[in-house]
Amino acid sequence: MNATTLAYRLHQRDIRAESLLRDCLARIDAREPVVHAWAWLDRDAALAQARLLDDGPVRGVLHGLPVGVKDIMDTCDMPTAYGSPIYAGHRPTLDAASVALTRAAGAVILGKTVTTEFAVFHPGPTTNPHHPGHTPGGSSSGSAAAVADRMVPLAFATQTGGSIIRPAAYCGVVGYKPSFNTLPRAGVKPLADSLDTIGPLARSVADAALFAAGASGYHDLILRNDEAPVRPRVGLCQTWEWEQCEPAQQQALLGSARQLSRAGLALTPLTLPQSFVHLADAQMTVMLRQQFQSLSFERLHHWQELSANLRDILERGAQISDASYWSAMRLIQQCKGQLRDLFRDVDLLLVPSVTGEAPEGLRHTGNPIMNRIWTALHGPALTLPVGTGPKGLPTAVTVVGMEGSDIHFLKAAQTLETMLEHTNYA
Amino acid sequence: MNATTLAYRLHQRDIRAESLLRDCLARIDAREPVVHAWAWLDRDAALAQARLLDDGPVRGVLHGLPVGVKDIMDTCDMPTAYGSPIYAGHRPTLDAASVALTRAAGAVILGKTVTTEFAVFHPGPTTNPHHPGHTPGGSSSGSAAAVADRMVPLAFATQTGGSIIRPAAYCGVVGYKPSFNTLPRAGVKPLADSLDTIGPLARSVADAALFAAGASGYHDLILRNDEAPVRPRVGLCQTWEWEQCEPAQQQALLGSARQLSRAGLALTPLTLPQSFVHLADAQMTVMLRQQFQSLSFERLHHWQELSANLRDILERGAQISDASYWSAMRLIQQCKGQLRDLFRDVDLLLVPSVTGEAPEGLRHTGNPIMNRIWTALHGPALTLPVGTGPKGLPTAVTVVGMEGSDIHFLKAAQTLETMLEHTNYA
Missing domain, CATH: 3.90.1300.10 (Amidase signature (AS) domain)
Structure with missing residues (x-):
């Protein structure tokens, strides 16, 4: 239940x-x-x-x-x-x-x-x-x-x-x-x-x-049962990271889009502006610098108890200049404005969730590249499972909304959830 | 020293x-x-x-x-x-x-x-x-x-x-x-x-x-001694809260502006866009809601140990709807964009620091109304003391810069500091 x-x-x-x-x-x-x-x-x-x-x-x-x-x-x-x-x-x-x-x-x-x-x-x-x-x-x-x-x-x-x-x-x-x-x-x-x-x-x-x-x-x-379902206008958005997706993730997105079209939703293919090409890098720059700062006490007093990978990340953060940091922050601001413009024509973007099914092995937790830009942009994002891929592991699609639109966003996401139930496109 | x-x-x-x-x-x-x-x-x-x-x-x-x-x-x-x-x-x-x-x-x-x-x-x-x-x-x-x-x-x-x-x-x-x-x-x-x-x-x-x-x-x-001083273009900005300033603060601002002009700086009177009229209220809305959330543990488990004033503030925060909160956040975003446009023509804004000299009494800490909007806008702000007012207490002016411009901002503020030394306009 x-x-x-x-x-x-x-x-x-x-x-x-x-x-x-x-x-x-x-x-x-x-x-x-x-x-x-x-x-x-x-x-x-x-x-x-x-x-x-x-x-x-x-x-x-x-x-x-x-x-x-x-x-x-x-x-x-x-x-x-x-x-x-x-x-x-x-x-x-x-x-x-x-x-x-x-x-x-x-x-x-x-x-x-x-x-x-x-x-x-x-x-x-x-x-x-x-x-x-x-x-x-x-x-x-x-x-x-x-x-x-x-x-x-x-x-x-x-x-x-x-x-x-x-x-x-x-x-x-x-x-x-x-x-x-x-x-x-x-x-x-x-x-x-x-x-x-x-x-x-x-x-x-x-x-x-x-x-x-x-x-x-x-x-x-809280979503209320007594309201009519929302029928959102959906932008199909492969993002600039699309080529990093495995076929299973690409199929999950494109298959889900076809299913939503068949269910009667208006789907518009959308290309993100050119400035979004470097947005994942900007997110990384901001993250590295702020991680370096936030974990200062641990870095200064518990260096030996940090993992080798984290030490490397913190050392990279220490090298990021004020100029690079604020240039990254400005790019994020610019993309936020451009995203607001895109949301004049659509209510949601349908985007890839991850690069593919969960990788084998427990030493790494997979690649967050498909998520970085949406974290930086501060809007709501929600992942819907859509069946399993060739390895028998879950596949998913993500919907993304405009910052601050969460009430409407969740209602719209629920509509997609219903339409994508019992489907499997990978 | x-x-x-x-x-x-x-x-x-x-x-x-x-x-x-x-x-x-x-x-x-x-x-x-x-x-x-x-x-x-x-x-x-x-x-x-x-x-x-x-x-x-x-x-x-x-x-x-x-x-x-x-x-x-x-x-x-x-x-x-x-x-x-x-x-x-x-x-x-x-x-x-x-x-x-x-x-x-x-x-x-x-x-x-x-x-x-x-x-x-x-x-x-x-x-x-x-x-x-x-x-x-x-x-x-x-x-x-x-x-x-x-x-x-x-x-x-x-x-x-x-x-x-x-x-x-x-x-x-x-x-x-x-x-x-x-x-x-x-x-x-x-x-x-x-x-x-x-x-x-x-x-x-x-x-x-x-x-x-x-x-x-x-x-x-860090400011370096070996660089030529910056001569910033300064916008003189009374803000929409100007009428809440006592004469001493108004004089501190206008007198400082005259002194900077005399010292050869380019000063431009600037009026903030109409949207800034409600910006201090928006800052208050965001602050009330986020304070209510952040102090949840104390509110739920230590209510009797909070001051009466804080309890009142937290109860006001509980009443702020999702719609009001995001409307306030959107106004702040809008004003941030408009402020970026203003900073095409000037490097700094010269604005009032406070409503006047420090009020008498220790039961209140004075009115933050002159600062709220600049906190919400995220750019650098710096207060320079400029002598004393009629009560014999310090007066000051504030300079405000574009978010992320802190290195240039501090150099420019230092120029103003030098020009305003040994002055008293209140």
């Missing part, structure tokens, strides 16, 4: 939070030895939370729903290690703001999910639930695997490059990167201030919207 | 960090009972740091300089209370990134300076060093008072509304709000993610630039 249905039944007291949680724990018991999605799990504390909710009034829109929290977010009652040995056993004094809001909305915080080291590249032990020899993607590895494997209906993810969208696509779940600063970042370990975005992993658009509403403290985002 | 001269002599080993620090401590001993600038001071630890620096190699651009850290920024060796009883005695496990960089550049972290509650409005005990019956401004109250009172040459400030520029103007020091995300925010208690900006308080433009270079980890910002 999806989170929206569960939430309704929990509100009606049709089902108990405790029994739902026990189902999740049973699934975790069965699968965790292979999937390794969790960095910390406290069954007894979660069961106590659930019983409290069952015995008290309905708390809010997430009442009784079990939620996984990426271990880059502070929690006041669970250790928070940010995927780094430096912080093994670290105990924050407070909950990240989004976690506090999620608890206040009635959710049961089940545990902490595996993140790569400081949400950069060095992976944890998580495997792809569809095939344990393949990466689940990163940096929100544990959250994506846990939701995909039905260990938990909802989990927090964060994205600086492609860490919501990519693991969602690799694991076959809905990943929603809301407009920048929709969910508050207080208490989330900062990586790159101009890019870091918190978002839900879920199993449907409505579930992602419900979770974002609870975690942001604003309920306008 | 200013920080730049001190830094040179410390590098040359002409003076010892320890003796400089002892001078600062003597000043603090004499004045702290009246000024109340410090939330925490550890003389012995600071002296030990200074001796280590004297006995070792030159560490970096801030070698041996004593620095005050606003108590909204985490420090690994000093308590960090964020101006709130909730966090009395709180001990973070790491330094804020900017503090870590400042230490690595050789600075002596002398102690923590008084902040208002969570850098919002509820004041601490700090008084204006020019008159103990008047506010020093806020939220960076202790940092501004400490620099103005010559207790320390440099101190950290942060601004979400007007918390760098306003206390700098009230206390008669240079306050520099760099372009957004120039100094890293990791480890600074978040208030409003789209607005929070860290910046230096200092006694000259060169000092502010030197400090920003050390605290950002990038040295491009």
